[in-house]
Amino acid sequence: MEFYEETIKSTSIYKGNVTEYIVEDVKLPNGEMSQREIVRHDGAAAVLPFTKAGELILVKQYRKAIDQLSIEIPAGLKDKTDGDGLETAKRELEEETGYNAENWKFITSFYSTPGFTDEFLEIYEATGLYLAENPLSLDEDETVEVVVATYDEAWEFYHKGLLRDSKTVFALFYWKMKKLERELGK
Incomplete structure (x- = not known):
């Protein structure tokens, strides 16, 4: 099985001084769609x-x-x-x-x-x-x-x-x- 999630869409919902909050729609290895909430940090x-x-x-x-x-x-x-x-x-x-x-x-x-x-x-x-x-x-x-x-x-x-x-x-x-x-x- 391939362990990779393809990003279909990425949306920044908030960018602060320390972090940025991203919601990504991803295609899972099995072909299903899902959503990931990600905190970006420097x-x-x-x-x-x-x-x-x-x-x-x-x-x-x-x-x-x-x-x-x-x-x-x-x-x-x-x-x-x-x-x-x-x-x-x-x-x-x-x-x-x-x-x-x-x-x-x-x-x-x-x-x-x-x-x-x-x-x-x-x-x-x-x-x-x-x-x-x-x-x-x-x-x-x-x-x-x-x-x-x-x-x-x-x-x-x-x-x-x-x-x-x-x-x-x-x-x-x-x-x-x-x-x-x-x-x-x-």
Whole structure:
């Protein structure tokens, strides 16, 4: 069977600052017609910033989409001025936390929710953190609080339901994997 859906018609129903909402009429592989609701997104980058003491820098903010506080790794949207995801990650780390980093490592990238959006997220690890002399300002619509968490504290946030977004849950399991590898001497 061929796994391809041919777009017959595509209609933009709303274009905002961050996303565009598209409705597409598609022809399914079996010849039937269907409709897809798609959220187009410019992409984003996120950072796992580790202190010299091995703690993780997180940010606490209110997320209206879920109507609750959320504790997350620093992240943000790619700007038109960003050449790549690493530039986005560096900018967002400084804007949201006031930190820069000496060392950067690409970890992974993935589509956040390909069932309805093309948002592509790149994740980096940052070490050798230091406070920026004149850090970049937060976006006008952002209110965040920096949270420095140990491994156990981060997992406690998860179990309390404060840390639930996909990129940060990934970060926790990445951290767990790194910890296990160190313990096993790999």
